[in-house]
Amino acid sequence: MPDAHVLVTGGNRGIGLGIATRLLADGYAVTATSRSGALPDGAPAGLGVVACDVTDAASVDAAVTAAEQARGPLTRVVANAGVTADQLLLRMSEEEFSGVVDTNLGGAWRLLKRASKSMIRARTGRVVLVGSVVGLYGSPGQTNYAASKAGLVGLARSVTRELGGRGITCNVVAPGFIDTDMTAALDDERKQSYLGAIPAGRFGAVDDVAAAVSFLLDDAAGYISGAVVPVDGGLGMGH
Template sequence: MARSVLVTGGNRGIGLAVARRFAENGDKVAVTHRGSGVPEGLLGVKCDVTDSAEVARAFTEAEEAHGPVEVVVANAGITEDGLLMRMGDEQFRRVLDTNLGGAFRTARRAAADMVRLRRGRIVLMSSVAGLNGSAGQANYAASKAGMVGLARSLAREFGPRGITVNVVAPGLVDTDMSDKLSEQRRARIVEGVPLGRIGGVNEVAGAVFWLASDGAAYVTGAVIPVDGGLGMGH
């Protein structure tokens, strides 16, 4: 049966691949964006995840079009890299508020529907940087590491209501964000990947889709790495 799915930041990159994977399954998919629109076949909802009112409005629009949201993927995120000694307070705050705060606001609003339904799947999009750390990305890595604690706390809160909460932690994946890295930096990262290559967005989407499937009904509070082995042991 088709489910109502909401993917934040689902208009490009990993988020778009996730949205399309659910749509291919016949699910009704809404994706948030900040004004750039979305591809045909997906319901676009304008939303800034740092604003609780906009998050609430995005869910309301998705509910009116597709029914109560049953699957949520908190994917929206930004980077503002810099060495710690040069990182300003606002540079740190913006990344934490968008990535971790956005996941918090999204999950909080999602729970309203899911608790009533007594079922639901929440997936937070973290990163190998949140497990391994990443020089020059203290703000980003901290925001992504925080998702693990958030997800595991929510898994304990909502498990009795039939709601699972999990984390997917991609490594270096071929997206617009990774394209900003220099060839030298990309090569250094790939050297540390046991599979010896960059990942694809569809490989990440596959892990997200599985966590929302019946086959993962007994999986909650888990961190699923999709990183070619880069973060192995964490």
């Protein structure tokens, strides 16, 4: 929907910046969040930014308020901000577990709680939560991350049941291994091991994820809600 206002958390780098860039090209008014309130050099012209710490409800409230004052009510939201703190189960600290869950799952919940107010008033809205294949596939050393991403599925389906009658949809996009700075840093042996498990035989591109998000935000996807859309080259096989 051209002219609609979209907020993308963690939209200052990686997948989040790719999503924000695609949505700008689609004709949306786009506001990104970053912890610093700044965008990197080379960010696309026209991309707005507000400071936001998704672990802090007051910060989320201030960010949404500032974005709406600048560009109008939000009718589209992409909850992308996330962190990792990988560690084996027996070595993982309480802080490593709770910190990841509070950011990835709690942050999405705080955003939806605040941003849904404008959508409810407008009786329309699209929400996309950026999950991960790990959330349903599992991964050793990522009990915290996997739990947080699996939780997004329950969040999306509960929001669908609560707000679906108000014209609001909520879906999860679940990327697999995407070609980012993180995968670029892997040694060749690990890269080949991961690639061997992906039926498509390649890592995904940020544009692959952005395209799926773009579709789910469009009016054409208005009858899709509570779904998990994999963008993983077949790795998860519908898990």
